[in-house]
Amino acid sequence: MLENITTQDAENINKLLEASYQHKLRNSSNPFLGRHMRQVLDIGNAPDDKFYLEKLLRAIQETLGDRFLNTKIIKTQGRNTTEIRITSDGLLNEFLERGGFVNVLNQEQERKKQEEEDKQAADKLAKLDLEIKELQKDDLVYKKGMQALEKKVKQLQNDDLVYKKGMQTLEKKVKSLQKTNLYMSIGLAVATALTLAFNFGKLLAILGVY
Numbered sequence: 129m130l131e132n133i134t135t136q137d138a139e140n141i142n143k144l145l146e147a148s149y150q151h152k153l154r155n156s157s158n159p160f161l162g163r164h165m166r167q168v169l170d171i172g173n174a175p176d177d178k179f180y181l182e183k184l185l186r187a188i189q190e191t192l193g194d195r196f197l198n199t200k201i202i203k204t205q206g207r208n209t210t211e212i213r214i215t216s217d218g219l220l221n222e223f224l225e226r227g228g229f230v231n232v233l234n235q236e237q238e239r240k241k242q243e244e245e246d247k248q249a250a251d252k253l254a255k256l257d258l259e260i261k262e263l264q265k266d267d268l269v270y271k272k273g274m275q276a277l278e279k280k281v282k283q284l285q286n287d288d289l290v291y292k293k294g295m296q297t298l299e300k301k302v303k304s305l306q307k308t309n310l311y312m313s314i315g316l317a318v319a320t321a322l323t324l325a326f327n328f329g330k331l332l333a334i335l336g337v338y
Contacts, residue, residue: 132183137184142224144184148212153217159212162181162208166181181210182210188212188229192223194215196219197213
C-alpha cells in the first residue's frame with residue numbers, strides 16, 4: 129500500500145492523526161469523523177475528495193493496524209461513513225513525536241532502497257561468479273591445450289632424439305664404409321703395383337732371352 133503513498137500523503141495522514149488526537153483530548157467519547165477530516169485536509173465532498181480520504185485511511189489501516197487506533201470506512205447506499213477512534217492516547221502521541229507517518233514512509237523507502245541495493249549487489253555477485261566460472265573453464269581449456277602441446281613437444285623431442293641417434297649410426301656406417309673403401313683402395317694399389325712389377329719382370333725375362 130505504501131508504494132502509492134507520497135510524502136505529501138504521509139504529511140496529510142499526520143495532520144489527520146494529530147487532529148484526531150486533539151479531538152480525543154477534548155472529547156474522549158466521540159470518534160473523529162470524516163467531515164472533520166475533510167476540514168483538516170481542506171477538501172470537499174466530491175467523489176475524488178472522498179476517494180483520497182479513503183486512500184489515506186486504508187494506508188493507516190494496513191500500516192498501523194489497531195495498535196493505538198481504529199479506522200473505519202463504512203459504505204452504505206448513498207452514504208460513506210469514515211472515522212478514526214483512538215484506543216491509546218499515549219502510544220499515538222509517541223508515534224507522532226517520532227515523526228508519525230512520515231517517519232514510517234521514510235523507513236519503508238529506506239527498506240526498499242536497501243532491498244534494491246542488496247538485490248543489485250547479489251546480481252553483481254552472481255554475474256561475477258559466472259565470470260569466474262567462465263574464466264576457470266577457459267583456464268581449464270588452456271591447461272588442457274598446454275598439456276597437449278607439451279606432449280607434442282616431448283614427442284618431437286623424442287623424434288629428434290631418435291633422428292640424432294639414427295644420424296649417429298649412419299655416420300658410423302659411412303665412416304666404416306669410408307675406411308673399408310680406403311683399405312680397398314690401398315689393396316687395389318698394391319695389387320696393381322704387384323701386377324705391374326710382375327709384368328715388368330716378364331718383359332725383362334723376354335728381353336733377356338732375345
